[in-house]
Amino acid sequence: MATTGGTLSGAALAAAGAVDPARLASDLAALVRTPSVTGDEDAIAASLADRLEALGLEVEMFTPNPADIRDDPAWPGEEVPRSSLTVVLGRAGRPGGRRVVLSGHTDVVPAGDPATWTRPPFSGEVVDGELHGRGACDMKGGLASILGAVRALRDSGALARLRGELMVALVPSEEDGGQGTLAAIRAGAVGDMAVITEPTGLQLVIAHAGAITFRLTVPGRAAHASRRTEGVSALANLQTLIAALEADEARRAAGEADPLLAALGMPYPSMVGKVSGGEWASTVMDRVVAEGRYGVRLGQTPEQAEGELRACIAAACAADPFLREHPASVEITGARFGSSRVAADHPLPAGLAAAAGAVTGAEPPSVGVPYGCDMRLFIDVGDTPCVVYGPGDVRLAHGADERVPLAEVEACARVLAAWVVETLGA
Numbered sequence: 001m002a003t004t005g006g007t008l009s010g011a012a013l014a015a016a017g018a019v020d021p022a023r024l025a026s027d028l029a030a031l032v033r034t035p036s037v038t039g040d041e042d043a044i045a046a047s048l049a050d051r052l053e054a055l056g057l058e059v060e061m062f063t064p065n066p067a068d069i070r071d072d073p074a075w076p077g078e079e080v081p082r083s084s085l086t087v088v089l090g091r092a093g094r095p096g097g098r099r100v101v102l103s104g105h106t107d108v109v110p111a112g113d114p115a116t117w118t119r120p121p122f123s124g125e126v127v128d129g130e131l132h133g134r135g136a137c138d139m140k141g142g143l144a145s146i147l148g149a150v151r152a153l154r155d156s157g158a159l160a161r162l163r164g165e166l167m168v169a170l171v172p173s174e175e176d177g178g179q180g181t182l183a184a185i186r187a188g189a190v191g192d193m194a195v196i197t198e199p200t201g202l203q204l205v206i207a208h209a210g211a212i213t214f215r216l217t218v219p220g221r222a223a224h225a226s227r228r229t230e231g232v233s234a235l236a237n238l239q240t241l242i243a244a245l246e247a248d249e250a251r252r253a254a255g256e257a258d259p260l261l262a263a264l265g266m267p268y269p270s271m272v273g274k275v276s277g278g279e280w281a282s283t284v285m286d287r288v289v290a291e292g293r294y295g296v297r298l299g300q301t302p303e304q305a306e307g308e309l310r311a312c313i314a315a316a317c318a319a320d321p322f323l324r325e326h327p328a329s330v331e332i333t334g335a336r337f338g339s340s341r342v343a344a345d346h347p348l349p350a351g352l353a354a355a356a357g358a359v360t361g362a363e364p365p366s367v368g369v370p371y372g373c374d375m376r377l378f379i380d381v382g383d384t385p386c387v388v389y390g391p392g393d394v395r396l397a398h399g400a401d402e403r404v405p406l407a408e409v410e411a412c413a414r415v416l417a418a419w420v421v422e423t424l425g426a
Contacts, residue, residue, distance in 0.1 A: 008358045008418055011158050011426045015417040016359050018152035021410050025131065027051070028144035028409060029124035032133035038107040039080040041172035041180075045106055048143070048170050049088045055150050056159060057090035057168065064183045072182060074381045077336040079176035079213070087184045088170040092150075093162030093424060099191035100423055101167045101384065102150075102416060103181070104143045104198070105174030105374065108135035109398050116400040130403040138397035141404035141412075142197025142390035143170065148413030153420060164424035167191060174374050177335035181374040182381060190382040193348045193423065195416065198373055199392030202356070202408055202415075206349050206387055207260045207341040207368035208375055209267055210296030212305055213334035215289060216241060216272075216313065219326045222286035231284030232322050234277055238288045241328060244316035245270045245294075248308070252297060258341075260368030261298050267370050268295025291333070296372065302336040337372020340379045340386075348385045355419040356389075360411055364389070389415070 008016070036044040049061045063086045069075060088106075111121035111134045119125050121134045131141070146168060153159040153166075169189040171180030181189075198205075218238045223231025249270045253262075261267040270293065277288030296305040310330050317323035342349060344366050357363035371394070378386035391408030 007354065009422065012355070012418040012421040014156040015152050015158045015421045016414040018156040019148050019410060019413045019417060020151060021406070023151060024144050024148040024409055024413060025126065025406055027147050028131050028136070028140060031140040031143055032124040032131065032136050033122055035122055036106050036108055036135065037110050038173060038175045039082045041106045042084055042086050045086040045088050045170065045172065048106065051147055052088065052090040052150065052168060055147070056154050057092045057150065060089045062087055062187065069179045069183050072186070074182055076177035076179055076182060076377065077334050078173065078179060079334040082173070085172055085180060085183055087172070087180055087187065089184065089187065089189060090168035091165060092159050093165040095165050098164035098424060099167060100164070100420060101169055101189060101191045101194035102146045103169040103171065103194055103196050103374065104139055104146055105171050105180065106143070107172050107175050108138065109175055112400065118401050126406065129407060130405050132401065132403040134402055137199045137392035137402050137404045138394070139198050139390060141199065141392045141409045145197050145391060145409050145412035145416060148410070149416035149420065152413065152417040158421050158426035161426040162424045163426065166420055166424065177337065178374045178377050181377045185377060185382040190384045192384070194378045194384045194386040195352065196373065196375055196386060196388045197390035197412060198388045199390050199394045199397060199404070200388055201393050202364055202389065202391060202411060204349055204353055204364045204366045204387055204389050205369050205375070206344055206366045207258065207298060208339060208373055208388070209261065209298060209370045210302060210305070210337035210339040210372040210376065211293050212296060212302050212309070212332055212336050213291065213293055214309060215291050215331040215333050216328050218288045218290065218328045220284065220286045220288070223284040225282035225284065228284050234285040234288040237320070237323055237328070238275070238290055240320055240323070241313060241316050242272055244312055248312040252295070258298050258368065260366070264368060264370050267368070268297055269370060270294045295370070296337060296339050298339045298341060300339060302338055306332055338376040338380060339372070340376035342379070342385050342387060346385055349387050351423060352387060352389060352415070352419050355422055356415045359414045359418050
């Protein structure tokens, strides 16, 4: 990919031009072929640590006690029990001045049924310019972009001349809440600016919603199937609560004032994703357990969103004759993704957009997204302004035939290399 010049310095242009597409593809294929499902990220952490060290970074790989992270007041929850939490930090440049952080998560969601995939989930195959496999999009493409940017900084000579400090933070456990990033922040992975290379289609995410996970226990009254009208179906009661959640979802969307989130149409989706109940095919269900996700509005804490969720369920129960006397219970489980935002004219998004415009020929739009990510931990816990910018279409994440365009991985690496030079000087 040719650079256009724009207002970039010669050193930034040289760094952007030094990205090696063949090495990018090789790195990404190797990362995808190393399974790293949430809770089992140690092997890929070791591989990434070796790669960063080979690129000339001072590397620290550490494994904080997960129990200590759970005791942290900012603990973001978890979905998967774990015994390790391996974080990789790499440093280059001159400490004591301005510091920028490039960050990405090493974990991926399970591949699901292999039969639903066109090719093996961890194949790393390239087809029509796209590399396939679980995690290719979310977010090993972004990890490869970081590696490619660091290699280009080294090969162009800029890495040795940086007047500030570059930190690379590669973390586990983003998919189930973000405790890997929390551990990295507590270990000093903070700075003047941070970029997370999650898949954004090379758009610039400056605002994101959040989400909490919940469990509803919904009662009913058992009866023989032949006398079903004498019972009360817990499943029907769950349908009542789902209807209330859908109405609440529409109300929250209609009330959104921030134009970036309002433009999404459904900025705070709520859903039930797992249901269990019933013990006998010919018995009216007397209990159903449902697990789902509830959106955290921009500017809200997870605790405030929990209050809205509980109020919604309480109101629905109060309006139903059976549930009024036998209300459903609400538990908050798993991940607690907060929301966050940076101003569009902040030097971080403005500078990154300018670098992207000079490298690719078009400045990326600033957008908001309806999902949670580690951006809010850098902002709220690490006091580090943060944006998300990376290769891949998030609509392909978590599904079968996940893939990422290699051209976007390359473009992201070039933009990051140029931006680091422009931000830190070389």
